[in-house]
Amino acid sequence: MATTTENKQTQQQIVTLPVQGMHCASCAMTVEKALKRVDGVESIEVNYGTEKAKIAFDSSKVKLEALNEKIGQFGYTFLMPTEQVSSPSVSTVNKHDHIAEAQSADAQVKQRKLQELKELQHKVEFALPITALVFIAMMWDIAAQAFPSFPKLPIPMELFNSFVFILSSIIVFWIGNVFLDGVVRFVRHGAANMDTLVGIGTFSAYLFSSFLLLFPQIAGLLGLPRAMYFDVTIVVIGFITLGKFLEARSKIRTGAAIEALLNLQAKTALVERGGQEFEIPINEVVMGDVLIVKPGSKIPVDGEIIEGKSSIDESMVTGESMPVSKRSGDLVIGSTINKQGTFKFRATKVGSETLLSQIIKMVNEAQGSRAPIQALADKISAVFVPVVLVLAVATLITWLVVGSLFLPFTQALSLGLLCFIGILVIACPCALGLATPTAIIVGVGKGASSGILVKNAESLEKLNKVNTVVVDKTGTITKGQPEVTDVISLTGQDESAILTLLGALEKRSEHPLAEAILHKVAEKNLSTVTDATNFESIEGQGVKGTIDGKEYFAGNGRLLSSLKLQAPEAHMNTLAAQGKTPIVLADSTQVLAIVGIADTLKDSAKETVRMLHKQGIKVVMLTGDHSATANYIAQLVGIDQVVAEVLPTDKAETIKKLQAAGRIVAMAGDGVNDAPALAQADVGIAMGTGTDVAIESADITLLHGDIARLPKAFRLAKKTMQTIKQNLFWAFIYNIIGIPLAAGVFYPFFGILLNPIFAGAAMALSSVSVVSNSLRLRTVKL
Ligand code: ADP
Ligand code: MG
Numbered sequence: 001m002a003t004t005t006e007n008k009q010t011q012q013q014i015v016t017l018p019v020q021g022m023h024c025a026s027c028a029m030t031v032e033k034a035l036k037r038v039d040g041v042e043s044i045e046v047n048y049g050t051e052k053a054k055i056a057f058d059s060s061k062v063k064l065e066a067l068n069e070k071i072g073q074f075g076y077t078f079l080m081p082t083e084q085v086s087s088p089s090v091s092t093v094n095k096h097d098h099i100a101e102a103q104s105a106d107a108q109v110k111q112r113k114l115q116e117l118k119e120l121q122h123k124v125e126f127a128l129p130i131t132a133l134v135f136i137a138m139m140w141d142i143a144a145q146a147f148p149s150f151p152k153l154p155i156p157m158e159l160f161n162s163f164v165f166i167l168s169s170i171i172v173f174w175i176g177n178v179f180l181d182g183v184v185r186f187v188r189h190g191a192a193n194m195d196t197l198v199g200i201g202t203f204s205a206y207l208f209s210s211f212l213l214l215f216p217q218i219a220g221l222l223g224l225p226r227a228m229y230f231d232v233t234i235v236v237i238g239f240i241t242l243g244k245f246l247e248a249r250s251k252i253r254t255g256a257a258i259e260a261l262l263n264l265q266a267k268t269a270l271v272e273r274g275g276q277e278f279e280i281p282i283n284e285v286v287m288g289d290v291l292i293v294k295p296g297s298k299i300p301v302d303g304e305i306i307e308g309k310s311s312i313d314e315s316m317v318t319g320e321s322m323p324v325s326k327r328s329g330d331l332v333i334g335s336t337i338n339k340q341g342t343f344k345f346r347a348t349k350v351g352s353e354t355l356l357s358q359i360i361k362m363v364n365e366a367q368g369s370r371a372p373i374q375a376l377a378d379k380i381s382a383v384f385v386p387v388v389l390v391l392a393v394a395t396l397i398t399w400l401v402v403g404s405l406f407l408p409f410t411q412a413l414s415l416g417l418l419c420f421i422g423i424l425v426i427a428c429p430c431a432l433g434l435a436t437p438t439a440i441i442v443g444v445g446k447g448a449s450s451g452i453l454v455k456n457a458e459s460l461e462k463l464n465k466v467n468t469v470v471v472d473k474t475g476t477i478t479k480g481q482p483e484v485t486d487v488i489s490l491t492g493q494d495e496s497a498i499l500t501l502l503g504a505l506e507k508r509s510e511h512p513l514a515e516a517i518l519h520k521v522a523e524k525n526l527s528t529v530t531d532a533t534n535f536e537s538i539e540g541q542g543v544k545g546t547i548d549g550k551e552y553f554a555g556n557g558r559l560l561s562s563l564k565l566q567a568p569e570a571h572m573n574t575l576a577a578q579g580k581t582p583i584v585l586a587d588s589t590q591v592l593a594i595v596g597i598a599d600t601l602k603d604s605a606k607e608t609v610r611m612l613h614k615q616g617i618k619v620v621m622l623t624g625d626h627s628a629t630a631n632y633i634a635q636l637v638g639i640d641q642v643v644a645e646v647l648p649t650d651k652a653e654t655i656k657k658l659q660a661a662g663r664i665v666a667m668a669g670d671g672v673n674d675a676p677a678l679a680q681a682d683v684g685i686a687m688g689t690g691t692d693v694a695i696e697s698a699d700i701t702l703l704h705g706d707i708a709r710l711p712k713a714f715r716l717a718k719k720t721m722q723t724i725k726q727n728l729f730w731a732f733i734y735n736i737i738g739i740p741l742a743a744g745v746f747y748p749f750f751g752i753l754l755n756p757i758f759a760g761a762a763m764a765l766s767s768v769s770v771v772s773n774s775l776r777l778r779t780v781k782l
Contacts, residue, residue, distance in 0.1 A: 011060040012042065016368065018079040018109045019046065019053050019071070023178065023244070024194035025381045025433015031071050034191075038062055038070060049254075049437020050368045051109070053078070074191045075181060079108055110259075113252055120245040127175045130167055131238025134231045138757065164230035165213055172206050176237040179203070192385045194428040200389070201424030201756070202236050205229035208417065225410035229417070229756075236425055236760035243764020247434075250771040254438055256778075257445025258367070261360050264316050264335040269300035272344065289347045293338045301334040301350045308343030312336050317356055318703040319451025362453050362701075366444045371457035373724055374436035377731070381429040388427040388739075395743045396420040406748075415744060418756060422742030426759035431734060431766035435727030438774035443720030450782050451703035452713045453688070459699035463683045463717035465664050469612060469710065470655060470677070472669035473623035473630060476687055476707055477637060478599035480512050480670070484520040485580060486596030488571055496526055498593040502585055504532045505545050505554045513583060514543070516597050539673070540624045540647035542583070553586045556626065558645065560584060565591055576628030579636070604708035606637045611711035613638070615718075618663075622646060622654055622677070651677035668702075668710060685713065712782040719780045727770045734766045 022028060028048040035044045035053075040061030046053045055067065068078045137153060137160075144150045153160070173180065182195030183203055209228035212219045219226075269285045270292040271278050277292060285291065285301050293299050299312070309327035314320050314336040323339055326332060332345055334354045351357065370378075399416025400409075407415070440457045447454050454460055474480050487495045503521035506514035508531075532545025532552070541562070542555015553559055560567045565586055571594050572582040580596035609619050620641040623630050627644035634642045643654050655677050658665050667674070667681035678684030679697040686698035687705040702709040740746070741754040 011058050012056060013059045014054065014056045015064065016052055016054045019051055019076055020079060020112065021076040022046075022048060022051055024048070024428065024430045025377075026193045026385050026429060027076065028433070029378075029382045030074055030191050030193060031076055034071055034074055035067055038067060041067070045370065047368045047370065047437055048433050049441050052368050054368065073189055075185055079112075110252075113248070117245070117248050117252065120241065120248055123175045123241050124245045127171060127234075127238045127241055130171070131235050131242075134164065134167070134234045134238075135757065138231050138235065161213055161228055161230070164228075164234065165210065168206055168209075168230040168233045171234050171237050172203065175241055176202060179237065192389060194385070194430055197385060197388060197424045197428055198236070198240055201392075201421040202233045205417070205421050205756075206233045209233070223409060225414045227414050229421070232418075232421065232756045235757040236421070239757070239760040239764045240425070243768055246764075246768045247430075247771050250768070250775055251438070253775060254441045254771070255367075255445070257442075257448055258360065258363055261356065261363065261448065264356060266298035266300040266335060270294070270297075283351070285347055285350050287347055287350055290344055291347055292342065292344050293332075294342050295338060295340055297338055299332050299334055299336050299338055299345075301347045302354045303332055303334075303345040303347045303349070305330050305332060305343050305345045308341055310341035310343050311339045313339055314704075317359070318706075319449065319709070320704050320706065359448060359453060362455065363444055363448045366454045366456050366459075367441045369440070369456035369458065371436050371440055371461050371724070373461055373721070373728070374457075377432045377435060377728060381433050384427065384429040384432075388423060391427070391739070391743070392420050392423040395423055399744065415747070415753065418753065419742060419744040421756040422754050422759045423739060425756055426738040426742045426754065426763055427735060428763055429731075429735070430763070431727070431731035431770045434767055434770045434774075435731050436724050438771050439720055439723040439727060439777060442774045442777040443716060443723070446777055446780070446782070447713070447716050450709070450712060450716070451706065452709055452716060452782075453701040453703065454716075455699045455701075459683060460717045460720050462664075463666060463700065463714060464721040466617065466666040466683055466714070468618045468620060468658060468663040468665045469685075470620045470622050470658065470665055470667045470681065471639075471707070472667075472674050473621055473625055473633065474512055474599065475670040475705065476668055477602060477605045477621060477633060477639075479602055480599065482512055482516040482581065482597045482599035484516050484595055485598045486575060486594075488594045488596075489592075490568060490571075490594070491590070491592050493592060496524065498585060498595070499524060500526050501547060501552060501592075502554055502583075502595065504547050505535075505543050505552055505585075507531055508535045508545075509537055509543050511537075512599070513581065513597055517583075517595070539649065551588050553588075554583055556582070556584070556624075556645075560586065560591065563588065565589075567591070568594060572626065573628055576626045577632060579629055579632035581625050581629050601633065601636060602707055604706070608707050608710055609638045612714070615711060615714050617714065620658065622651055622667075622674075624648060648673040649676070652680040655680045668707070670705065685710065715780075715782050719777060719782075723774055723777050727773055730773075731766060731770060734762065738762060 019031060022031070025048045028046040031046045031053060032044050035041050035055065040058045042056040042058065044053060044055050064080065068080065071077065140153050144152050179195050179199035179202060182193060183199035186192045186196045209230050212224060212226070212228055266282055268279050269282055271280050271285065272290045272292055282300050290306065291300060291303065305326055305328050307328060309325070311323045311325045312332060313323045314333055317333050317336055335356045396416045396419065399412050399419060403412035403416060443460060444454050471477055487498055489495070489498060499521050502517050503526060506517045532547050535543065535545040537543050538555065538559060541559040542553060544551065544553045553563060557567045557572065563586065567584065568591055575582040575594065575596040580598045583595050583597060584591055585593045612619050619639050620643060621630060621634050621639045622643050624646055625644055627642065630642045630644035646654055651674050655665055655667055665681045666683040666685055667677050668685040668687065669678055670687045675697045678686060683700060684698045685700045685702060687707065688701045688703045700713055702713065738754070738759065741752065742759050744753050746752040
């Protein structure tokens with residue numbers, strides 16, 4: 001997808017573009033290195049997993065076209081953004097519609113990948129039978145040499161050689177053209193990648209053998225061995241091409257999650273304009289439009305119901321499997337499905353603002369991000385190719401110099417050549433480069449389809465290390481829809497009078513507690529005489545305001561002490577011991593009344609805490625509420641530690657203390673007054689509500705404010721990291737054992753030498769197994 005952010009003053013542009021022609025992890029490195037050197041490029045990050053480059057550059061110094069030309073020298077191209085660039089008059093409505101942008105760019109990329117896959121398939125169909133035949137012949141020959149009783153191949157040697165010479169010419173120049181290109185690029189620009197390695201290995205085997213076949217007399221004069229390696233050339237290229245095909249096929253599947261999200265988008269909307277209904281394309285819907293949704297159809301964009309009611313299946317976006325009933329005033333999410341009723345709603349978010357669009361953007365970015373664990377693999381891949389080239393040459397020379405002291409020269413040359421080819425073939429850092437990004441792509445996609453949005457790869461990696469979760473009480477453990485349960489008068493005023501005063505005070509507060517009071521006021525049909533004037537909200541304590549010329553306060557014990565008033569401790573403690581939040585109404589001289597407000601626990605709270613404990617994670621509850629209230633609730637759900645009566649500004653401090661005590665902390669909150677705490681935590685987890693996921697300070701967002709997804713997020717992190725580690729382990733092991741084996745290090749001691757054909761098979765297998773292992777993440781149960 002191509003996203004462009006432009007800043008007029010500095011002319012700085014950040015673009016994310018698909019890169020074509022990358023065949024391995026070192027390709028990503030080559031592109032990075034090539035562009036880093038260009039004047040005007042500020043930063044560049046190329047991801048081999050997503051095959052995209054994120055470039056920050058100064059557009060007054062360098063143009064995108066120039067960058068494209070630069071990487072063109074090395075055989076790569078950017079898929080340039082096609083949209084609006086040249087048409088400044090384009091309607092502003094959906095200028096940055098991520099869905100449309102992503103759809104067009106991703107569709108192109110997908111198209112190209114399918115094309116590549118098809119070409120690879122043709123090649124495999126041609127090369128595989130030949131490879132198999134030659135492979136069998138080789139095995140036969142090996143067996144015949146090992147067991148004298150084994151019948152010899154029933155083909156005259158000369159004929160066989162001429163036959164495989166023709167076949168291998170086709171294989172080298174057609175099937176293996178990418179490898180030859182790699183050699184040509186190396187010769188011209190000094191840029192080497194895995195194709196170069198395979199190319200040099202196979203092409204030198206081919207050239208050497210052709211020379212022997214075509215000029216046997218000269219070869220004889222030079223004392224060269226009679227052995228030819230056409231079969232090796234065929235089998236290595238055959239296996240690696242097969243591997244590439246399987247890898248490409250699996251890799252297309254790793255991106256399935258994004259594609260599924262993109263396909264969710266409704267295509268049209270039924271709009272009501274001037275009393276008439278029209279069907280319009282989705283991108284023509286503007287904010288404020290009144291849209292009609294019929295049963296069974298998709299809700300086009302985000303909005304608020306203004307007429308009618310229905311039950312809505314939101315599972316595709318939020319992962320919530322139960323249909324949700326909604327009526328006038330409730331928010332609906334674009335791309336979810338209306339099950340029953342017909343309703344009208346007003347569009348509040350369109351284009352890139354919609355929840356789905358935000359999710360897609362986030363998933364896209366997260367999938368392209370780099371996990372810190374990848375750093376080592378990246379460092380190794382960066383130097384791998386040149387190191388291996390040197391190593392291969394050094395091995396050949398060693399065999400010639402040292403080997404010929406013990407062996408006849410012709411034999412030392414044959415063995416040296418085999419080792420040379422073997423090293424070049426086996427040492428490709430492909431699997432190493434695929435290990436992390438493929439697991440991240442699948443893991444992030446898996447999360448998105450389960451309502452767990454991950455900001456970047458690093459968040460997942462950090463989440464896996466967390467051993468303490470701090471949860472906010474209101475809205476996280478409790479539903480955040482409190483109700484007034486008790487009204488206790490201390491001065492003889494009746495309930496209505498008390499509630500009227502409280503209602504006037506709380507009218508402008510946005511706290512859930514204020515809502516509870518206003519709800520009660522409405523329920524009792526009390527008309528609030530006047531609004532309070534001089535309203536002021538006191539963070540973490542309560543509110544104050546003037547009613548009929550007199551100043552009133554509503555809040556907690558802390559508020560009372562700041563007023564130098566004696567708190568009615570006994571009453572407050574009684575309420576708190578029942579898990580209710582005591583709110584005191586006072587004027588500047590005395591306490592007038594206390595109301596008790598109870599919030600119901602979320603159904604999943606207790607089970608969630610149990611699951612977290614099972615995962616070895618300690619749960620701490622953090623709240624501004626009365627400590628007895630907090631303790632009561634904590635004990636109901638089995639929370640380990642309570643930190644209560646904390647001012648919002650001190651929440652981050654509490655996290656810091658836990659961190660200082662050596663804990664690795666994730667903070668889960670609704671982001672209302674805990675943003676600093678979310679930011680302070682090692683991992684900030686926001687409970688997404690309504691249609692907003694863009695909580696800046698959050699590393700992870702749980703859609704639908706569903707705390708039950710917390711243990712799932714931990715499992716996702718654990719499984720993803722496990723997969724990455726397995727992948728890295730196998731990729732490293734494969735090279736650590738493969739290279740010395742191919743170099744013939746064990747030959748003098750055990751007589752073991754890795755035939756290049758097995759190197760080819762192993763190399764193909766390693767990439768395929770890494771990608772398949774990552775794909776397994778899709779089926780993990782969270
Ligand atoms: P939480 O940890 O639940 O988010 P807050 O910091 O928002 O807590 O609030 C802490 C306490 O401050 C509440 O428990 C309540 O006693 C008091 N308070 C906050 N806002 C109000 C309000 N609008 N009216 C009355 N009391 C309030
Ligand atoms: Mg809160």
